[in-house]
Amino acid sequence: MLQETDQTPDDRPTKPAMWRGFQRKCPSCGEAHLFDGYLKVVDRCPVCSEELHNHRADDGPAYLVILIVGHLLAPLIHIVWTQFRPDPLVMATLFSIGCVALSLYLLPRMKGMVVGIQWARRMHGFGGASS
Template sequence: MSNAETILDDRPTKRAILNGLRCKCPNCGEGKLFARYLKVADTCPVCHEELSHHRADDGPAYLTILLVAHIIGFVIHFWWVYYRPEPWVMATGLTIGSVALSLALLPRMKGMIVAIQWSRRMHGFGHNE
């Protein structure tokens, strides 16, 4: 088995992504990934994996906007076609829905990005091994 195959088997990306989407440590899946709402913990409280190397930047915000826009677009279409609500009702409902969905998805998208970086040893993850 080559060194590249060993690295990929050592940190399975799918498992890491699922852990990241649950806002859990990509290594153990038990510890909390975030110290606060979007502040990634420096280390996992359970397995002590170093997590401070991440470089999520604007990726989570981009993915969140992409998902929310698609979901709200479908909601607008079906809501208007089947119910024809007053414009102010539709605007208020969609605004509340967009904000709530964005707040719910943003930490999960950031967790996913950090998990992908961890599994692929990007930005300093695993350089001490």
């Protein structure tokens, strides 16, 4: 049973917070940038003053990026090799560039999504009171 608090469990919906995080915006207001640089999360949102330094993303975003990139590129490598039989060096070069580019694109977005989930679920100090 949930304890009665000032706020209901649905006052921070998870899906919008995840989407805002994916867009690299503050999970609370969706206005300000979530990052100061490539992966450094700002300590406090300049628009809504939400404290964001509590996040604990750790290796989760990197794991998600590996999972997504692997599941996208593995079948594509198989299809390209069986259908077109390109030179192995050309194929390795193109897929290496694609893998790095996709990973660099997805990493800050996955980190923003993880921070958004943590904020919405009040994890790691985002809830105000320890539970």
